[in-house]
Amino acid sequence: MASNGGDASSIIREIERLKTEKSDIESRISILQAQLNETQIGPNGCDLSSLSPSSSPLPSRYDAASEHGLTPDMIHRYSRHLLLPSFGVDAQSRLLKSSILVVGAGGLGSPALLYLAACGVGRLGIVDNDVVELNNMHRQIIHTEAYIGQSKVKSAAAACRAINSTVELVEHREALLATNALDIVSKYDVVIDATDNAPSRYMINDCCVVLGKPLVSGAAVGLEGQLTVYNHNGGPCYRCLFPTPPPTTACQRCSDSGVLGVVPGVIGCLQALEAIKVASAIGEPLCERMLLFDALAARIRIVKIRGRSLQCDVCGENATLTRQLFQDFDYEKFTQTPVSSMTRPKLNLLPENARISTKEYKERVLNGEPHVLVDVRPSHHYKITALPKSLNIPLSSLEGQLPMISSALQELQEGNNLGSGSHPSLYVVCRRGNDSQRAVQYLHKMGFASARDIIGGLESWAQDADPNFPTY
Amino acid sequence: MHLTIEFGGGLELLCQSVKIHHVDVDMKPGEDKLAMRDLLSWVQTNLIKERPEMFMKDDHVRPGVLVLINDCDWELSGQLDTLLEEKDVIVFISTLHGG
Ligand SMILES: [Zn+2]
Numbered sequence: 408m409a410s411n412g413g414d415a416s417s418i419i420r421e422i423e424r425l426k427t428e429k430s431d432i433e434s435r436i437s438i439l440q441a442q443l444n445e446t447q448i449g450p451n452g453c454d455l456s457s458l459s460p461s462s463s464p465l466p467s468r469y470d471a472a473s474e475h476g477l478t479p480d481m482i483h484r485y486s487r488h489l490l491l492p493s494f495g496v497d498a499q500s501r502l503l504k505s506s507i508l509v510v511g512a513g514g515l516g517s518p519a520l521l522y523l524a525a526c527g528v529g530r531l532g533i534v535d536n537d538v539v540e541l542n543n544m545h546r547q548i549i550h551t552e553a554y555i556g557q558s559k560v561k562s563a564a565a566a567c568r569a570i571n572s573t574v575e576l577v578e579h580r581e582a583l584l585a586t587n588a589l590d591i592v593s594k595y596d597v598v599i600d601a602t603d604n605a606p607s608r609y610m611i612n613d614c615c616v617v618l619g620k621p622l623v624s625g626a627a628v629g630l631e632g633q634l635t636v637y638n639h640n641g642g643p644c645y646r647c648l649f650p651t652p653p654p655t656t657a658c659q660r661c662s663d664s665g666v667l668g669v670v671p672g673v674i675g676c677l678q679a680l681e682a683i684k685v686a687s688a689i690g691e692p693l694c695e696r697m698l699l700f701d702a703l704a705a706r707i708r709i710v711k712i713r714g715r716s717l718q719c720d721v722c723g724e725n726a727t728l729t730r731q732l733f734q735d736f737d738y739e740k741f742t743q744t745p746v747s748s749m750t751r752p753k754l755n756l757l758p759e760n761a762r763i764s765t766k767e768y769k770e771r772v773l774n775g776e777p778h779v780l781v782d783v784r785p786s787h788h789y790k791i792t793a794l795p796k797s798l799n800i801p802l803s804s805l806e807g808q809l810p811m812i813s814s815a816l817q818e819l820q821e822g823n824n825l826g827s828g829s830h831p832s833l834y835v836v837c838r839r840g841n842d843s844q845r846a847v848q849y850l851h852k853m854g855f856a857s858a859r860d861i862i863g864g865l866e867s868w869a870q871d872a873d874p875n876f877p878t879y
Numbered sequence: 880m881h882l883t884i885e886f887g888g889g890l891e892l893l894c895q896s897v898k899i900h901h902v903d904v905d906m907k908p909g910e911d912k913l914a915m916r917d918l919l920s921w922v923q924t925n926l927i928k929e930r931p932e933m934f935m936k937d938d939h940v941r942p943g944v945l946v947l948i949n950d951c952d953w954e955l956s957g958q959l960d961t962l963l964e965e966k967d968v969i970v971f972i973s974t975l976h977g978g
Pocket of ligand 1 (some may be wrong): 716722
């Protein structure tokens with residue numbers, strides 16, 4: 408097959424080119440479809456505008472529907488909504504006139520957007536600056552494989568158009584930040600927070616308070632989810648509940664802690680439901696209450712939470728938050744957390760001679776250098792993938808496992824007949840190269856002076872030394 | 880006093896991943912009421928097995944933890960001064976940010 412290498416890569420390039428072309432054509436078709444629906448051409452091709460009312464024995468369909476403004480197509484499409492006594496024509500009409508902004512086209516945003524497009528929200532905005540990745544697919548069900556590497560907003564908008572071409576979709580292919588949030592959010596009636604980090608959650612809350620918009624907030628990590636409607640019906644805002652941001656170490660990310668795909672799916676569906684209720688003014692929205700979902704225990708509990716706090720920094724009696732103050736507020740500094748996990752600061756605990764690059768480590772392995780490699784990731788990470796002959800001692804249990812390292816070094820020393828002047832090397836690796844530094848710092852303190860960390864961990868290994876090594 | 884104490888949103892990791900604890904808290908001699916203030920230190924001593932700073936900060940729960948007494952925010956019942964009763968259910972839940 409080696410001789411076909413050139414052919415294979417040109418085929419892959421051609422496939423990529425065709426995929427891009429295909430998605431462009433699909434999005435052009437959706438746009439044209441939407442235009443077609445807006446003109447007065449009926450489904451059987453008969454142009455209604457050319458029929459003068461007097462020439463027809465029946466009143467035009469638009470006259471018949473004029474009282475509630477629903478066209479015959481709308482009546483057919485939303486008939487199951489219209490049949491609901493507690494929803495009906497009035498709520499559907501309000502929904503059709505409403506606008507909803509979904510911040511984040513990820514695990515929560517995916518199902519929320521699909522349902523909001525399907526149910527006939529008048530205008531649906533999507534904000535995100537991420538691209539679709541393979542490790543998103545298990546939960547971000549709005550995206551398809553063909554869109555891997557492309558904008559999540561573009562992908563989500565195409566999926567929504569394919570479901571309902573009559574919804575006006577607005578693509579905001581940018582991160583929502585304090586600098587652009589007022590502009591974007593002010594164009595919508597309801598906001599759905601489907602983001603994945605603390606600074607964005609505080610920023611979106613404050614923006615909704617400044618602009619007086621209801622906020623449907625959902626979150627999911629691991630096997631748990633949470634849901635509330637903030638800043639609505641006189642209820643509390645996010646800051647009334649959480650005036651002080653939690654320590655950074657308490658903020659789990661799905662990319663670190665994992666998440667069962669269907670869990671954000673459940674919460675995202677409930678976010679769509681609450682947004683529909685708010686936008687169409689039906690039922691009792693989840694204000695001053697919080698829904699807690701425990702997937703493992705199969706338990707949903709709805710608890711009563713405090714009302715609006717008079718002392719709240721942003722919505723309380725003496726709150727001074729203005730548009731200008733909001734725009735200038737540094738949310739990443741406030742929460743001590745970057746918006747994107749990509750920009751998380753690199754730890755730098757060790758002197759240069761206590762570190763080794765993945766490339767250098769690879770050379771040493773190829774040269775047969777006797778060494779012990781300690782992998783300090785948790786054992787469930789180690790089960791996913793690991794370097795050959797590595798010794799798994801999770802950082803949390805390192806303290807009690809030092810004798811294991813000593814004896815591994817001892818064994819090598821004897822097995823390789825190394826003289827007393829030369830010792831086997833000790834390397835430490837983790838997922839990204841932070842915990843390995845913490846471990847090396849501790850090992851130095853405990854007398855393992857030669858311990859060195861592998862810079863950038865297994866992620867660097869996959870990037871620079873072995874492209875076939877799995878990443879997660 | 881028999882109480883049910885639950886942890887969620889990741890706080891259970893501080894007590895060996897056990898979410899629900901049925902406990903019997905000894906009362907101070909001569910007292911028949913237990914305040915949330917006393918329960919917090921009892922939990923810190925008896926249930927929290929690691930990273931205690933992730934549960935409490937300066938005699939209070941750390942920021943980002945919601946405390947519920949019988950499915951109600953403890954802000955509504957007097958926070959640290961809330962007096963507990965036999966068979967109360969107290970939930971400590973960390974707010975989630977992921978999605
Ligand atoms: Zn507030």
